Amino acid sequence: xxxxxxxxxxxxxxxACPWATTEDDIRALLCCPSTGAVTTRTSLVGGFAHDDAVHxxxxxxxxxxxxxxxxxxxxxxxxxxxxGYSPIPLHGYISILRxxxxxxxxxxxxxxxxxxxxxxxxxxxxxxTQISLAAPSVxxxxxxxxxxxxxxxxxxxxxxxTPSALTPYLASLPPDPVLPVGxxxxxxxxxxxxxxxxxxxxxxxxxLSFITATNTLGSCLVFDGGVGDGQGGGMLQGGMAGAPLHPxxxxxxxxLRRLLDETDELRHMVIIGVGGVNDGDGYRRMRRAGxxxxxxxxxxGSNGKRVFEDIESxxxxxx
Numbered sequence: 040x041x042x043x044x045x046x047x048x049x050x051x052x053x054x055a056c057p058w059a060t061t062e063d064d065i066r067a068l069l070c071c072p073s074t075g076a077v078t079t080r081t082s083l084v085g086g087f088a089h090d091d092a093v094h095x096x097x098x099x100x101x102x103x104x105x106x107x108x109x110x111x112x113x114x115x116x117x118x119x120x121x122x123g124y125s126p127i128p129l130h131g132y133i134s135i136l137r138x139x140x141x142x143x144x145x146x147x148x149x150x151x152x153x154x155x156x157x158x159x160x161x162x163x164x165x166x167x168t169q170i171s172l173a174a175p176s177v178x179x180x181x182x183x184x185x186x187x188x189x190x191x192x193x194x195x196x197x198x199x200x201t202p203s204a205l206t207p208y209l210a211s212l213p214p215d216p217v218l219p220v221g222x223x224x225x226x227x228x229x230x231x232x233x234x235x236x237x238x239x240x241x242x243x244x245x246x247l248s249f250i251t252a253t254n255t256l257g258s259c260l261v262f263d264g265g266v267g268d269g270q271g272g273g274m275l276q277g278g279m280a281g282a283p284l285h286p287x288x289x290x291x292x293x294x295l296r297r298l299l300d301e302t303d304e305l306r307h308m309v310i311i312g313v314g315g316v317n318d319g320d321g322y323r324r325m326r327r328a329g330x331x332x333x334x335x336x337x338x339x340g341s342n343g344k345r346v347f348e349d350i351e352s353x354x355x356x357x358x
Contacts, residue, residue, distance in 0.1 A: 041307050045182055045219040045249045047075035047151040049358050050332035051322070051347055054251065054313050055081045055155035055186060055223070057096065058340050060125055062135045069139060069147040073347035076151035078334065079132050080125040081186040083158050084165055087124035094191075096120035097275055098341050099261055101282055106261055106275075115317045117284070118337040119261045121191050121277035129156060129166055133173045140178045152179040155223070157186040160211035171217055181218050182248070188225035190257025190278045197225045197254070200232065202239040209243040221249035224295075226256050226287050226314070233294050237302055244304035251311040251334065252291045255280045281315055281337030288314020289328045296329025317346065319353025 052074050053059050059068060060080045068077045097106040099117045107116060127135075132154060140148050156166040163185055174181045187199040187208060198204035199222065212220055227233055240247065255278025263273045292312040299305045312330025316322055317338040325333045338346045 040215065040245060042216050042245055042248045043219045044307075045151070045153075045221065045309055045331075047180075047332070049073065049075045049351065050326075051350060051358075052076040052078060052153070052311070052332060052334050053339050054078050054311070054334035054336045055184070056336035056340065057120075057122060058336070060127065062139065065135060066139055066143070067344055069143055069150055071344045071347050073344075073351040074150070076153055076332070078153040078184065079155055080127070081155040081157050081184075081189070082125045082127055082129045082132055083156070084129055084162050084169075086126050086128035086131070089123065089126040094120075094122045095275055096122055096277075096340075097261060098281070098337070099283075106263060114341075115282040115315075115321075116337065116341050117279060117281035117315075118340065119259050119275055119277050119279050120255065121275060123189065123191055124157060124186075129154070129169055133169065133177070136177050136179055148178045150179060151182060152177075153182045153184050153221075155184040155186050157189070160207040163208055164211040164213075167213060167216070167220065171213075174218060183218065183220045184223050184249075184251055185212075185220070186223045186254070188223050188254035190225065190255060197257075199224045199236075202235050205236075205239055209240070209246065212243065212246040214246060216246060216248075219248035221247060221251060221308075221311075223251040223254055224291070226253040226284065226291055227294075228287070233298060236295075237298050237305065241302060241304050244307075247305075247308055249309045249311060249331075250295060250299075251313060252295055253284070253288050253314050254278065256284060256287065281341075282317060283315070285315025285321065285324075288312065289324055292325060292328040292330050316350075317342070319350050322350050322354060
């Protein structure tokens with residue numbers, strides 16, 4: 040039996056990111072008329088020990104990779120972050136959604152909410168149980184994204200890179216889900232990574248409705264002022280996103296779409312294309328590559344929610 044479909048319109052949304060952390064963040068995204076869904080920042084059952092001194096981000100200009108302010112207008116920028124996950128636990132986001140449902144207009148309460156989660160396989164199974172039990176009392180259509188791709192967790196490389204690490208997560212998902220479940224993948228950089236993914240996903244096809252591709256590319260480094268001056272506060276190492284990632288993200292989406300379409304069991308899965316979209320042209324490229332919907336993070340952080348309105352204005356009715 041095919042799993043529930045992930046359906047929303049318009050096919051534009053934010054992805055799990057620091058600008059989808061708080062109740063105010065989520066309220067603003069729900070009230071944006073140009074998005075069809077909202078993704079929460081990735082949460083754990085018990086929350087994440089966020090430390091502002093360790094878990095940071097910066098925007099970077101494209102030519103030299105030097106940090107720039109967050110007030111960059113409509114300029115396409117990249118970003119590098121050493122962030123982990125949300126300090127708000129999963130039950131906190133469920134409570135936020137219940138409160139927002141009571142205070143927002145009806146049209147906002149009809150938006151799909153993709154609750155992004157992570158943890159070990161047993162914790163991910165617990166996340167699904169919590170979300171599915173909460174769904175009848177939350178008026179938003181709910182989906183669950185399992186983030187298996189953060190490059191910034193010491194001692195915990197992204198499980199989605201390795202079939203032996205990915206399989207226990209897939210096995211922990213319910214065989215007959217009542218709400219759409221998907222996995223968030225890291226950027227793949229060579230063919231055998233894609234080739235290994237398909238046989239790993241195939242036995243669990245009935246458990247998966249979508250793929251989010253891609254997360255950040257790890258082990259990137261920026262210096263304050265663009266030059267290295269020792270260790271510490273003058274440098275930031277972590278995952279790169281935004282405009283520099285765009286060509287790689289397009290290639291990932293195109294390759295994944297082709298491989299899914301070539302596999303009968305996986306053809307039903309949709310792709311949320313993520314990576315470097317900042318305007319209508321980027322949106323169109325991502326759709327052309329094979330994304331059913333397009334997600335933004337760096338574009339949201341650098342431009343605010345007006346980036347969605349600008350994309351809608353550019354695209355018009357040709358979603």
